[in-house]
Amino acid sequence: MDRRTTIKWVLAASAAWPAAQRVHAQATAAAAAVARQGETAVEGYGTDPDLVTPHKRGEYWPLTLSAAQRRLAAALCDLIIPADDRSPGAAAVGAVDFIDEWVSAPYPRSQQDRPIVLEGLRWLDEEARRRGGQAFADAGAAVQAAICDDIASIARASSEHQAAARFFALYRDLTAAAFYSSPAGRTDLGYIGNVPLASFDGAPPELLKKLNLP
Numbered sequence: 001m002d003r004r005t006t007i008k009w010v011l012a013a014s015a016a017w018p019a020a021q022r023v024h025a026q027a028t029a030a031a032a033a034v035a036r037q038g039e040t041a042v043e044g045y046g047t048d049p050d051l052v053t054p055h056k057r058g059e060y061w062p063l064t065l066s067a068a069q070r071r072l073a074a075a076l077c078d079l080i081i082p083a084d085d086r087s088p089g090a091a092a093v094g095a096v097d098f099i100d101e102w103v104s105a106p107y108p109r110s111q112q113d114r115p116i117v118l119e120g121l122r123w124l125d126e127e128a129r130r131r132g133g134q135a136f137a138d139a140g141a142a143v144q145a146a147i148c149d150d151i152a153s154i155a156r157a158s159s160e161h162q163a164a165a166r167f168f169a170l171y172r173d174l175t176a177a178a179f180y181s182s183p184a185g186r187t188d189l190g191y192i193g194n195v196p197l198a199s200f201d202g203a204p205p206e207l208l209k210k211l212n213l214p
Contacts, residue, residue, distance in 0.1 A: 098178035120167025
């Protein structure tokens with residue numbers, strides 16, 4: 001799957017987002033048990049983090065993902081946005097760190113997404129073992145692709161794969177957000193903003209003329 005397909009999927013998935021939110025109230029006992037993994041007792045939000053000074057992983061709140069979960073998460077990130085001749089894959093630019101911070105943060109949206117991601121990762125490993133006898137990160141490319149194909153669309157997924165498809169839609173959005181907010185992702189998109197200028201002389205005359213502006 002190429003990045004253009006990924007972006008189209010992200011846009012299509014946004015239309016189904018309300019349905020994804022309803023799954024929170026329907027978590028199974030197994031999902032609830034997974035969701036408690038690494039739960040933190042952080043109260044409130046505190047002050048806004050310093051977004052300028054580099055910080056260490058886990059400096060603001062305890063992180064959630066184990067080494068095995070991070071390995072699985074990296075494999076899935078690179079299936080969603082693989083490396084190509086234009087840029088590295090999602091895992092290489094820090095998508096797993098982004099997702100780990102996201103599901104560990106004390107904010108309401110992060111806490112809502114946390115059980116979906118943790119249960120989804122657990123399901124992937126179980127499904128990979130059922131189909132190929134190995135954990136998802138160790139399964140062959142054919143097994144990984146077959147599993148993802150079955151859950152890549154909420155609309156097309158079978159009834160037994162609906163929860164997994166909702167997880168995949170969320171995880172795909174998080175992976176895309178992580179990748180395309182990185183320097184490599186912005187370059188891949190051709191984004192030319194967010195660059196300091198020594199001076200600004202106004203919009204180019206040829207652009208103003210094209211837009212019929214004085």
